Amino acid sequence: MTLTRLALAAAIAASGLSAAQASTGTVNFSGSIVTASCSIASGEGGDASNIDMGQIGNAILEASGNTGETAPKPFTIKLEGCALGNGANTVSAKFTGVASSADPKSFALNGTASGAHLVLTEKDGTKIGLGEDSVAQRFGRGDMTLEFAAKLKGDGSTSDDTPALIPIVPGSFTVPVTFALTYN
Numbered sequence: 001m002t003l004t005r006l007a008l009a010a011a012i013a014a015s016g017l018s019a020a021q022a023s024t025g026t027v028n029f030s031g032s033i034v035t036a037s038c039s040i041a042s043g044e045g046g047d048a049s050n051i052d053m054g055q056i057g058n059a060i061l062e063a064s065g066n067t068g069e070t071a072p073k074p075f076t077i078k079l080e081g082c083a084l085g086n087g088a089n090t091v092s093a094k095f096t097g098v099a100s101s102a103d104p105k106s107f108a109l110n111g112t113a114s115g116a117h118l119v120l121t122e123k124d125g126t127k128i129g130l131g132e133d134s135v136a137q138r139f140g141r142g143d144m145t146l147e148f149a150a151k152l153k154g155d156g157s158t159s160d161d162t163p164a165l166i167p168i169v170p171g172s173f174t175v176p177v178t179f180a181l182t183y184n
Contacts, residue, residue: 037088037183038079038139051075051150058168061116061154066165072121072149077179079146082139088183090136093146095120095128097177102155102166105129112171116152120177123147133182 053073061068077093098108100117107118107130120128128134128148137146155166 037084038082038091038144038181040181041078041080041143049075049077053150053152056152058170061152061168063154065156066115066154066168067156069119069153070151072125072151074123074147074149076148077146077181079139079144079181081142082144083141084139089140090138090184091144091146092133092136092182092184093128093148093179094131094133094182095177095179096131097175099130100155103153105132106153107175107177109173109175111173113169113173114171115155115166115168117155118175118177119151119153121149121151123149125149136184 051073053070056070059068060070079091095107098110100106100108103117103119105127107120109116109118120130122128122135126135134146134148137144154168157163157165
């Protein structure tokens with residue numbers, strides 16, 4: 001009988017405890033299922049990376065008639081769970097964004113800085129033009145990393161009858177670049 005009373009008291013206490021913790025909330029999960037041979041990793045180096053180009057002295061960009069360029073800054077796109085399937089065994093990346101007026105195959109700066117543009121390259125320094133595919137890389141099963149680099153380059157001079165140097169204006173900048181992967 002005492003055991004029954006204890007069990008009843010415990011049940012009443014537990015029901016009161018859950019009523020006191022009845023706050024609710026919602027967690028939303030998102031993603032997509034795609035026909036692809038690899039998944040793009042989430043976060044840094046994956047689908048949402050932030051590459052800090054650092055502080056760049058204007059004298060670097062002003063070299064050679066305002067066509068100077070920074071040292072390449074490496075960046076990666078990480079792929080996960082690659083599987084040979086769908087007939088694909090290579091992957092390439094296509095980068096898109098706003099074209100620079102000085103070089104339509106490079107990316108324009110957003111912000112208070114001006115007089116320069118962003119150039120993307122393969123790991124070996126070969127330029128990847130805006131809207132063009134990178135060199136296709138072979139993949140196998142598992143994870144892989146696509147390696148690229150970015151650099152800033154001065155805009156140079158105007159192309160009219162009396163060319164003038166395009167000034168390098170110090171300030172902050174961002175360059176939003178979107179990528180899409182192609183599997184072959």
